[in-house]
Amino acid sequence: MRQIKLARNILLGMEDLLLHKLRSFLTTLGIVFGVGSVVAMLSVGEGASKEAMDSIRKLGSNNIIVSSAKSIEEESTSTAHSHMGIYGLTYDDYARVTETFKAIRQTAPVKLIRKEGRLGERALELRIVGTTPVWFDLVQRPIVAGRVLIASDDNGRAPAAVLTEWGARKLLAAENTIGQTLKIGGDRFEIVGIVQSESGQAGNIQIPDQEVDVYIPINVAHSYFGDIMARMTSGTFERELVELHQMIVQVNSIEDVEPTAKGIEDMLKRFHKKKDYLVSVPLALLRQAEATKRRFNIVLGSIAGISLLVGGIGIMNIMLASVTERTREIGIRRAIGAKRRQIISQFLIETVVLSIIGGLIGIGLGVLVPFLITYFSDMPTVITVASIVLPLVISFGVGIVFGLYPAIRAAKVDPIVALRHE
């Protein structure tokens, strides 16, 4: 019974609003744009942070990534002629880290080598990733064809190579490429498999797939290509000795991540004279990203709050004008026997209906805008249930808060005075 009455009151309120279509529409504009911008900004923000979080998550929240980094001193001296830079993680570091920490489940070393490779007629500069089979456990990628590296490749020093889908395409390789020979420098490798490429940038920690990656057993990489890399940079011939470029460490549980990272850091500090390594924790990055997102949401929330406040004030202003304009009507209703609270609910319902309709239009607008953004700029946007429900709840709240005062004003109208009002 109450619901029927409420539904009827809402219908009556809508009828009154429809009498002043233009005015009602203009009144809701504040809410429309307020809610619209909230939804749109939330979805753009959500999209950006989801992308960041996804790529961090792909690094594995149980992982610790230790990378070689040129120390600052090294940077300054390396400009000298024919200087050989020696820095970074060593095979000893790898062995020490793997053996020392109980919390570590598995580790994968990464050695990066740039060399030209040739498949059939096609020649390209390759980025050769020397690693162990564990790598494919830590950085999970679905197999497209063939297989990934296996222990026997590494132990038996088999010249096996795994391509990424993207790299394979660049090399004009097809599925029948499996078993063919890839020539790197003067050495011949057998292509054993192709794995899926990683899309998007994973930051500088993970090996981005913007290059033609070839995964080979680390023992093979070490014995075939050695540890010294030579290249020409800005006219100087530069040589570097780096044993390992990266080490991916996986610990047993998420609680072990931070203590283990600290332990590795301390251990490396003891064995390295310079700070030529970098320990990074995806979990920490994730936390940081979450904190950034929170901060972003607070900023968004404030902007949204202000625009909804402005919208609400607009509604209140119009409702106050409407109350003045309808003083006589209120007087008539009161004389007939309407109670004060019935007048309050009449005006409150009108305001709430107005702001909810504004909210709905705003949500429509706010959904359309991210859609267009994604369509035209490839920027990811995510519309969550919360980013729709929240503005709706807020616009309801705005209706109540800013409708209450005009409604109370309406109820205070003295019928005797109102009936004389022209």
Add this chain to the structure above:
Amino acid sequence: MIREAESNSGVEIIKLEDARKIYQMGSSEVNALGGVTLTFKRGSFWAIMGPSGSGKSTMMNVLGCLDRLSSGRYILEGRDVSTLNDDSLSEMRLRHLGFIFQSFNLIPQLTVQRNIELPLYYLGWEASSSAERAKELAEKVGLTERLDHRPSELSGGQMQRVAIARALANDPQIIFADEPTGNLDTATGKEILGLLNELNGQGKTIIMVTHEMDVAAYSRQRLHMLDGVVDRIEGEEQ
């Protein structure tokens, strides 16, 4: 004696005892009602008359439960309403009283039907039964074809008929008419007064405020006010 008292209480519908209404106008006090004692019987047709400032409007507002007395008692339908709060006064108006005004006071954005239904809406009637009632009443005042019109599309006489239909919707015992012919030409005014007379014949108590003698002539009793007190009463014996 006892029998007389019993029969009196059955007949009395309105009773004022030393009713006073004092308005504060700046620093000075205005005695709008300066101690009025009277009784109106059920089924009577009163005209309240008097020059402006005589207190007839205040009288009307008090009797119509729109205003409260400063002191004294007002018994309506055997119930002391002088101490009621705002909600209860609204309830009294809603259930027992009907109002007709000089300027009709219809709600402009509502159709004739909706205007007539208004008291029923506040009484909580269902839409279907109140629509039926509105049609009945429109027929009674001769406006069946105008139910879907808005007040602005009607003549003055028609608007006042709508107002009468609305005043009758809650089936009130008392109808207050405040200068009901004030905005109408003589012929239309006579029609409206005829309608009021008819309603009185059907047992409704009618209290009409007017300053015109020939309008007041339709009533059966006349209460002349002067300076907030009853000047004289004329017409049929009560």
